[in-house]
Amino acid sequence: MKILNKTFCALILALLPMVAAAQIDGEVIKPRSGKFLLQNATVVTITQGVLNNTSVLVEDGKIKEVGANIAADEAEIIDCSGKFIYPGMIDGGTKLGLVEVSSVAETVDYAEIGDFTPNMQALTAVNPNSVAIPVTRVSGVTTVLTVPSGGLFPGTAALINLNGYTPDQMFAGFKGVVMNFPSSGRRGRYDRRSDEDIKKASEKALKEADKLWENAKNYSTLAANGAELEYYPEMEQLAKATTGELPLLIEVNTASDIQAAIKWVEGKEAKVIFTGVAEGWRVAEAIAKAGIPVITGPIQALPTRESDRYDAAYANAGKMAKAGVKLAIRTDEQENVRNLPFFAAFAAAYGLGKEEAWKAVTINPAEIFGLADQYGSVEAGKTANLIVADGDPFETKTNILHVFIEGYRMPLSNRQVRLYQEFLERSPGLKMN
């Protein structure tokens, strides 16, 4: 009996690892940092042209070297013959990480109550484990601006890399105070206000904005002069925008609003970036003249007016770029930020051109965010946000083979891929045995 017990125990012990292995079925691939040599690719640097038979060395999260003959030197070699290396794409405006399921209010964190909440931090509400994040980065989008919305000053947007388990790990170095410029346009089909009501509301909101801005300037001056000020976090945050310490992202879309916003900005110290700019093509010269950079999108959108040409939204980016506007593209999406490359392709096809379209999702947003020394091109010294593809990443046929974010080699799996693996050939199929 005793012997049997012992044998049994031994057997159990021997089998345990197998049982454990059976329970943890399937490998979990984690992001992996290290020294990688991406060898012998066609490198589309964006800023330095296209380099054939070139390698890229990634170390300590940075692009260490870009060149023809780089010594492997203990680096993990990834053969990229016949493949293309691009910088990771940057989406200039999303709600990624701020919402999980749009219709479930409990998961929606981009719109706080109140009209004046510039101190609300998008970065605080970013869910690093949002299912949409791994779904997004396999398309080659490595960095996004995540933006709060709602009232007049709804909060502060943050640029994040799509890797990391805390918002701080994800933070990519740019924040901007968001302003919704009082709109004279209709907010979609459900907006049933009369034209007069819309006009009144927009005039009232602009007055309110002026007042808040003046107060914030005063707040800033008083603070600079060492005055003892009441705790007023909203004012404190907006004050940073009035001095240019934090850029001001102004969401503005209709032609008349854009013109009004240009006028509103005149003489202010703020570092202004326009976002949305759906009717930018109508007043492109004025925007260019004002020298205000633009983050535009969504590109795949309906024209703003019934009388507009069908391709007004596709062609908007190209027309603004031609007028000399500094331009980045955004999806304004949450779960489908993965479509950024396709939005860029549409902009390219309808007048922007491929080269400018690539800039609009790489170096241009990097410059607009003041981070051109770190992001937006394949150059030595920059953050290693890279994608390796077997073709043009704007084409749906192209496979994205590797994604690096801050030097981490990212797993290319996500829940949508795992569902594919499980259900392509379901077992049991139609019948049980």
Next chain:
Amino acid sequence: MKLSRTQESGTWMILIHAKFHVPLKKRNHKYMKKTTYFLAALLGLSIQIASAQVKKGSVLIKNATVLTITNGTLENSDVLVQDGIIKKVGQNINAPKDVTTIDGTGKYLMPGIIDAHSHLGLDVVNEATAPIVAEVRMKDVVNPFEVGIYRALAGGVTISHAMHGSANVIGGQNATLKHRWGSTDPADIIMQDAPRTIKFALGENPTRVHGRGNGIQPRTRMGVEGILRNGFNEAIQYKKAWDEYNSASSQKNSKALPPVHNERLQILSDILDGKIIIHCHSYRADEIYMLINVARDFGITKLVFQHTNEGFKVAPEIAEYTMGASVFADWWAYKFEVYYSTAYNAAILTENGAITSINSDDAELIRHLYHEAAKTQRYGGMTDDQALSMITINPAKQLGIDEKVGSIEEGKQGDLVLFEGHPLSSYAVPQMTFVDGVKYFDIKEDADDQRLKISPTQMVEEVTISTDHEDRCMQGTESLFETTNSLFLLNQ
């Protein structure tokens, strides 16, 4: 006999009532003869009127890469359309007299794109007043003035399935539209030779509208099944009552009285008879499986699932028992029942043998269905033919019009799109779109303002900045949710 406005043509025609109460023998032959001539003349006239209103064109497109869909890709080939019908596909075709030739060199020609789920060209979408509203017909609310129809043409879409909304378990009957932009008679943009279809809806939308909005069944997915089974069982009783009456009344000196006509049950009975194709709004695998079981129990085989985000989980069942699924390329997570979606859905369904189409359900998305279809190459590696089938022959099958459209074949209707760049390239730009051989879109002749009707009272044109998907599936149900402040809850 009675005069009635027929459903199919929208023109006045004479219908002969099924039953003469007076035996034929006793009738005056002379009178009959006259009536017959009169009837025949009127019938002919009305047919002439009906067909005269629909423009049919002739065109020869030369030297294009022809993506036939059903017979492979033909390089440097010509397609001749005469009087609205594809007459010849081949090489070195000469233009008959008075037929315009278009040079397709370097361009791609494909069949007109078909959207199996749209709400374009409709004045209203939802009759959200009862769980079953089968008697409602979208063809009664067709609006040929909606500029979205032109914009769909500019994206190569020649046919759209104008559907009732998803507020009801059994919604209204849909209309299949041909995008003959410029026609101002609703009847002229309805594809009169398309079979009847009807909208069903499962899951969150009907349970929210009725269970929570109105406090009546269904509030759950159990209730949805209950509504369906009750409805079909009532229809069986209704049909039986009519069958009994019909057989009794054919007896000599019958005094049988007809049952009271009930259009709602009549439509359900037509579904049971296989005369109407069901197009069912659905998301979750369990509800899809439920409807498959209900359909099998009632002997229904004409069933297409719409949206079907979790169709991939029951792909073998969809393939075996239904006419397939019409899905989004990549929409997900806008509501809870689509959280567990995958963009690989279309590929999984296709590989499992289900007829699969890609639809828009959206005035914006409909403009680039070729691009949506192309996404199945990123997500699941579909071939060009598989991907293009999803916006041509497959939706045609699901709408019951695959004998007429959906591929470039001799004898089919001349619905064609000419592309600069392969239609599955992200850089593709549609150049010209033809319906029945008539060119309705030409990028070179496109005028900015394509409106057919301008409001004389509107001083300043409205500017609309769309921030969310403008899905119209739940349009018209807003009043039921006045307590809800998030309007996007009404989407999808």
